[in-house]
Amino acid sequence: xxxxxxxxxxxxxxxxxxxxxxxxxxxxxxxxxxxxxxxxxxxxxxxxxxxxxxxxxxxxxxxxxxxxxxxxxxxxxxxxxxxxxxxxxxxxxxxxxxxxxxxxxxxxxxxxxxxxxxxxxxxxxxxxxxxxxxxxxxxxxxxxxxxxxxxxxxxxxxxxxxxxxxxxxxxxxxxxxxxxxxxxxxxxxxxxxxxxxxxxxxxxxxxxxxxxxxxxxxxxxxxxxxxxxxxxxxxxxxxx
Amino acid sequence: xxxxxxxxxxxxxxxxxxxxxxxxxxxxxxxxxxxxxxxxxxxxxxxxxxxxxxxxxxxxxxxxxxxxxxxxxxxxxxxxxxxxxxxxxxxxxxxxxxxxxxxxxxxxxxxxxxxxxxxxxxxxxxxxxxxxxxxxxxxxxxxxxxxxxxxxxxxxxxxxxxxxxxxxxxxxxxxxxxxxxxxxxxxxxxxxxxxxxxxxxxxxxxxxxxxxxxxxxxxxxxxxxxxxxxxxxx
Numbered sequence: 001x002x003x004x005x006x007x008x009x010x011x012x013x014x015x016x017x018x019x020x021x022x023x024x025x026x027x028x029x030x031x032x033x034x035x036x037x038x039x040x041x042x043x044x045x046x047x048x049x050x051x052x053x054x055x056x057x058x059x060x061x062x063x064x065x066x067x068x069x070x071x072x073x074x075x076x077x078x079x080x081x082x083x084x085x086x087x088x089x090x091x092x093x094x095x096x097x098x099x100x101x102x103x104x105x106x107x108x109x110x111x112x113x114x115x116x117x118x119x120x121x122x123x124x125x126x127x128x129x130x131x132x133x134x135x136x137x138x139x140x141x142x143x144x145x146x147x148x149x150x151x152x153x154x155x156x157x158x159x160x161x162x163x164x165x166x167x168x169x170x171x172x173x174x175x176x177x178x179x180x181x182x183x184x185x186x187x188x189x190x191x192x193x194x195x196x197x198x199x200x201x202x203x204x205x206x207x208x209x210x211x212x213x214x215x216x217x218x219x220x221x222x223x224x225x226x227x228x229x230x231x232x233x234x235x236x237x238x239x240x
Numbered sequence: 241x242x243x244x245x246x247x248x249x250x251x252x253x254x255x256x257x258x259x260x261x262x263x264x265x266x267x268x269x270x271x272x273x274x275x276x277x278x279x280x281x282x283x284x285x286x287x288x289x290x291x292x293x294x295x296x297x298x299x300x301x302x303x304x305x306x307x308x309x310x311x312x313x314x315x316x317x318x319x320x321x322x323x324x325x326x327x328x329x330x331x332x333x334x335x336x337x338x339x340x341x342x343x344x345x346x347x348x349x350x351x352x353x354x355x356x357x358x359x360x361x362x363x364x365x366x367x368x369x370x371x372x373x374x375x376x377x378x379x380x381x382x383x384x385x386x387x388x389x390x391x392x393x394x395x396x397x398x399x400x401x402x403x404x405x406x407x408x409x410x411x412x413x414x415x416x417x418x419x420x421x422x423x424x425x426x427x428x429x430x431x432x433x434x435x436x437x438x439x440x441x442x443x444x445x446x447x448x449x450x451x452x453x454x455x456x457x458x459x460x461x462x463x464x465x466x467x468x469x470x471x472x473x474x
Binding site: 056058076077079080081083087088089090091099100103 | 366369370372373375376377378379383387391392394
């Protein structure tokens with residue numbers, strides 16, 4: 001028990017979030033001790049995106065507590081978020097990626113150099129001087145990932161980063177995520193893709209109707225889900 | 241119809257011969273309107289951006305007021321500025337009445353709401369796109385405004401040009417505060433009004449064509465300098 005407490009990095013206690021009278025998240029309670037990628041799963045409207053946004057501070061919770069167990073993770077400047085639809089700034093690819101460093105006061109030259117390295121790290125091999133809007137879907141998502149990684153975050157949130165991407169682009173992003181995870185960065189990612197969740201999950205948080213219905217270690221979740229909702233979801237049934 | 245043709249011919253002659261009066265009037269028109277447009281841009285763009293990203297109780301009222309001020313009657317603005325800067329007014333001691341400076345002040349009052357309102361519309365749409373990213377990156381308010389102004393610069397140029405367009409074509413306010421004094425405060429629009437009053441329609445039309453040409457040249461120059469409408473660029 002003492003050992004577990006030492007490795008805890010995030011704890012949620014009875015987190016509830018309401019929007020226009022409707023509960024989007026209800027009494028969410030979990031504690032993350034593991035080092036692997038945390039996968040948030042569930043059907044549409046389960047609250048996956050809202051949970052990620054609430055933990056990152058983009059949504060205000062109505063009640064409960066979100067507690068980071070060490071200051072390094074709690075520092076919002078050491079967190080990064082990759083949105084499902086990448087935010088495309090009206091700039092070149094390299095300037096888009098360099099943007100967080102420019103906010104930190106890094107001069108344009110060094111920031112662009114770091115951006116080139118970040119683009120290389122995520123396998124973005126396009127002409128970096130192109131406007132970001134002309135990139136393909138996979139390239140846009142890689143640009144967003146490079147932008148998120150350029151500050152070397154301690155915690156990385158990804159909201160369905162591979163939605164609508166083909167197999168090759170998905171594989172490249174997954175490989176990048178595994179490399180980032182191996183450097184010690186905590187990753188919390190939502191996905192609809194059961195195959196992707198199987199490949200990446202260290203821990204699974206399964207949500208349904210704004211409630212956390214199952215919290216399990218990845219392999220255990222996929223081999224022997226404990227709840228009826230998770231069983232139905234994993235076997236391709238309809239969760240109504 | 242004859243007057244229009246005569247006006248065109250006279251305009252061509254005035255330009256080709258570089259008529260001294262025309263050059264002087266045109267230079268003053270440009271300097272007053274460009275100065276007013278630049279000042280209104282410096283005030284209006286950050287104001288529009290600030291309104292777009294901030295939430296406060298009277299926000300809707302302020303936006304509605306700003307939009308309403310876009311239609312400020314220039315004659316009323318001219319009258320108010322005249323009273324403020326006349327000898328008995330609070331700023332009379334400055335002795336600015338009937339000078340180009342007070343003409344700039346009147347035009348700034350007229351066009352700042354236009355620049356701010358158009359900027360607000362453009363920035364509001366950009367803010368909707370950038371909101372989550374900028375909050376996630378913990379950009380400060382000043383950084384958010386700076387980013388939105390920079391990334392929205394093409395649309396914001398339209399705001400500034402709209403302000404310039406209104407200023408260069410304005411006559412009511414600058415007639416009152418400037419007085420249309422020859423070799424001092426006479427600009428193209430007030431000269432047109434004067435020539436029309438004298439029944440010199442051809443001359444008035446000639447000046448009108450010069451005014452239209454000037455507005456087109458300024459707009460084109462700014463577009464060329466800022467390299468808009470080029471493919472694959474923002």
